[in-house]
Amino acid sequence: EVQLVESGGGLVQPGGSLRLSCAASGFTFSTYTMNWVRQAPGGGLEWVSYITSSSRTIYYADSVKGRFTISRDNANNSLYLQMNSLRDEDTAMYYCARAPDFYVGSGYYLSVYLDFWGRGTLLTVSS
Amino acid sequence: EIVLTQSPGTLSLSPGERVTLSCRASQSLSSSYLSWYQQKPGQAPRLLIYGASSRATGIPDRFSGSGSGTDFTLTISRLEPEDFAVYYCQKYGSSPPMYTFGQGTKLEIK
Numbered sequence: 001e002v003q004l005v006e007s008g009g010g011l012v013q014p015g016g017s018l019r020l021s022c023a024a025s026g027f028t029f030s031t032y033t034m035n036w037v038r039q040a041p042g043g044g045l046e047w048v049s050y051i052t053s054s055s056r057t058i059y060y061a062d063s064v065k066g067r068f069t070i071s072r073d074n075a076n077n078s079l080y081l082q083m084n085s086l087r088d089e090d091t092a093m094y095y096c097a098r099a100p101d102f103y104v105g106s107g108y109y110l111s112v113y114l115d116f117w118g119r120g121t122l123l124t125v126s127s
Numbered sequence: 128e129i130v131l132t133q134s135p136g137t138l139s140l141s142p143g144e145r146v147t148l149s150c151r152a153s154q155s156l157s158s159s160y161l162s163w164y165q166q167k168p169g170q171a172p173r174l175l176i177y178g179a180s181s182r183a184t185g186i187p188d189r190f191s192g193s194g195s196g197t198d199f200t201l202t203i204s205r206l207e208p209e210d211f212a213v214y215y216c217q218k219y220g221s222s223p224p225m226y227t228f229g230q231g232t233k234l235e236i237k
Contacts (some may be wrong), residue, residue: 035226037172045164045172045215047226059223095171102177104159112219113162114226115183117171 002026002116004096009121016086020121022079022096030074033099033111036081038092039120048094049081050111064090086125093120129154131216133229139237142208148201148232150216155196160219163192163201166231167212175214176201211236 008020020036036048049070050059058070069082079096096118099111130153140146150161158179164172174183176192179199189204203210216229 037226044230045166045217045228047228050224050226057224059225061225102159104157110159110219110221111224112160113174113177113217114164114172115174115177117173119171 002098004098004116004118006094006096006118006121009094009123011124011126012086013127014087014125016125017082017084018086018123020081020083020094020123022118024077024079024096024098027098029072029077033101034072034079035097035099035114036070036079037095037097037114037117038090038123039095040089040092043092046092050099051079052111083123086123088125091123091125093122095120129156129218129220129227131218131227131229133214133216133232135232136230137233137235139235140206141237142206144206146203146206146234148214148234150194150199150201150229152197152199152218156218158195158199160221161192161194161199162217162219164215164217164228165210165212166215172215206234208236210234 003025005023012018033052035050038048051070067085071080097114098116101109102112104110132151134149161179163176166172180192191202213231213233215231218227
């Protein structure tokens with residue numbers, strides 16, 4: 001059974017730092033692109049960051065670029081999100097989500113959807 | 128940047144009814160890039176449909192997706208009590224890779 005379990009959330013002051021973790025099990029973690037997606041209280045879903053299986057390709061949403069760093073440890077089946085210079089608007093539930101390769105035609109496979117999500121870990125940024 | 132607009136924002140229906148949710152893109156996009164998710168209160172989103180019309184593993188066949196270009200729909204043929212939730216459409220952008228969600232449609236019990 002695929003499982004993604006996030007941890008590391010909590011209350012942090014503006015300007016502070018925190019590191020989120022996501023422990024994966026039930027699948028070959030090292031072969032999947034992974035993502036972080038967040039949801040502000042009462043709000044919609046916002047993609048945060050993307051990392052390919054080998055960590056070769058990484059992307060960030062403009063809202064977190066330069067402040068957040070995604071990484072992974074394939075030996076330990078873990079995904080991380082280092083968050084620095086935190087702001088009030090970073091307050092949200094943070095989900096890790098798996099993105100399988102999907103054939104989109106013309107010989108290309110892309111990670112176009114998120115097929116499994118963890119239950120999330122809550123980050124609150126407040127003084 | 129392609130924006131997804133979902134309508135309506137909230138829908139009040141009764142179990143047993145049929146419902147169609149709309150997701151409109153501001154520009155044409157490949158149907159391969161369009162997915163739908165269900166989220167219940169206090170839970171993580173769950174993938175329902177990918178590639179605009181393919182059901183994810185374990186999703187009942189009362190859920191179906193269709194559409195192309197700028198107009199996509201999620202249909203629930205006969206609402207069950209457990210289907211009352213928020214539904215999001217999502218598109219994939221390839222340059223750079225990113226995932227954009229619609230604002231969601233809340234399906235509530237009438």
